[in-house]
Amino acid sequence: MRKRSGTLLFLALLFGGGWYGYNKIWAAPPPPQYRTSEVDRGKIVATVTATGTIQPLVTVLVGSQVSGTILRWNADFNQQVKKGDVLAEIDPDRFRRELDMRTAAVAVARANLEQARVRLADGTRERKRIEGLFQKGTASENELLIVQAAEAERQAAVQAGEAQVQVAEAERQASQVDLDRTIISSPIDGVVISRDIDAGQTVAASLQAPTLFTIAADLRAMQVHANLSETDVGQIRAGMQAEFTVDAYPGRKFRGTVSQVRFNPTIVDNVVSYITIIDVDNEDLALRPGMTATVAFEVARVDDVLTVPNAALRFKPPEGSIKAETGERAEKAERPAEARERSAGGGKGRKRDGASGTVHVLDGKTLRPVNVQLGITDSRSTEVTGGDLKPGDRVVTGEIAAAGNGKPSRFMKVDFPEPEGPMMAT
Known part of the structure; x- marks a missing residue:
């Protein structure tokens, strides 16, 4: 009885190991599963993004032309002042x-x-x-x-x-x-942004006038100084509308108008950018000097056009999954990923007019490559200007990975028979 139970256990282990090896090495993997998205009509807004800082329209640095000891100061932070108001006095x-x-x-x-x-x-x-x-x-x-x-x-x-x-x-x-x-007066009407002195402090004006106060002319009219990349500066011009957000109000969008794109370059670590001035109304005084703004410039817009997700243009199908139609189409569908990135290339706000790309339509269990001509793009979708693609087609945007190292699972459960009678220790 003991030998029979051991033999059955050995045969079960041998059968299970053989079945696992067969499925692991020789058995055909299950067909891949894909994520798809439906081709639809809609609008695409191409934008150029930049970051900048909020600045008052006019900022005046009030200094002292004489040296001495501050006797008293009469204006503090956030205080409204008029032209000629006494801000501070130096011991006379x-x-x-x-x-x-x-x-x-x-x-x-x-x-x-x-x-x-x-x-x-x-x-x-x-x-x-x-x-x-x-x-x-x-x-x-x-x-x-x-x-x-x-x-x-x-x-x-x-x-x-x-x-x-x-x-x-x-x-x-x-x-x-x-x-x-010795009487420091305000040169303009405005708001005191900063006070850099205190009573008893010594002011030394021998080499240059020290800054005592910073006054903004009118905080209800502000500017955004955006750093625009040299690759995008050709698409921006005065009079364009811009939209931006600040971290202080995550859910609020502010709007302004481009008033100037400066010719003077700013070079930091060999990266060239150009200061772009955006005029903004700030009637509620929500914007404050020095805030960081994330700006979006609308450079192109199309409405009611055929669109495909950008992920569909980047998708590279697995080998053997493309339905053979014509040699030319198969060759284009199996080109390297680098070429595919170029055809789907460009980031948010790039124009792809005249460019082409390939998307893959799921036809049953196989993929059918479709060549398309591309228009403008945003961060999610790209305009389709030509090609054998119509609304309702489902294009593949990616492959669904099964559990276990991103590959479909081929494991099966093996039930081992129970031995007849109790196992006796030898």
Whole structure:
């Protein structure tokens, strides 16, 4: 009994292993299953995408032209200001003392001028007296020349005194300007975006004017500065409509108009892009400076056209699954994947006018290749402008992989017979 049970168990294992090996090696695999999509009519909008930042229409950096200590500030973040409003004050004591010194210098210069004028008047009187004596013969010609030279010298001193007064006046005015500049005023109507100073802080304006405040003119009118790739810049022009989203409002789309495509290139890591300006209304103040925008430019649109999924143009059928029709069509259907990618190539927003491709229609259990001419495309579908394809056809977009390494399962369940009677240990 024990030998019979062991023999039956051995035969069952042998039969199961043989059956598994046969199915694994020689048995034909089950036919592949495919994902399909129905050819339909619809619209396709070709777009070009770019990223950019939200910027105010006008931004003014308010700085200081004089050095000193901040005495107080009067404007804070998000505060509305008018042109001429005092934003901050720099300690004016040093500048007032300088102005007093320059005012005194003006007074000294004017006194020196008056003194020179008195001397000139005395010299003129002396010259006239000597001239009278010279005409009477009681004064020599040499005495006349001496008094004439003295008068000319005093005349020059008066002119020098007048120039000194002008210099002193100019220095006093410069000191007055420096004193006035201790009052930092708003140059425009707008909103304070940033305040970069605090009371007691020292401002050093020796090399360049430090930025104290940043003011945006009007946040109800904003701009998007989008970085447009050099491959797409030829499709964008002023006046086009643009649509964009920001991370702060994921479900909301904003719209604007392209106002400028700048000629100046921006090169980062050998990648060339061009700044494109998009004007946007921001009446509800939802958009804020510095936000990142994802922009889509509509470059082409077609309505009520035959469309196929982009996945159908990329699909490569397995070997032996294509129905043989004509040598030419079979050869095109079995071309390399690289050529197929080129025919279905181009990304979102690319025009495929004049390009061709191949899709595969599921005909029973075999695939029938169909050559088509292509138009514009978006991220999901491509326009079909020609070819033997009609609405309702089901094109293959991919193969359904079975469980186990992406291949159809060929395993079968083997039931082993129960041994007759209990197994006895030897």
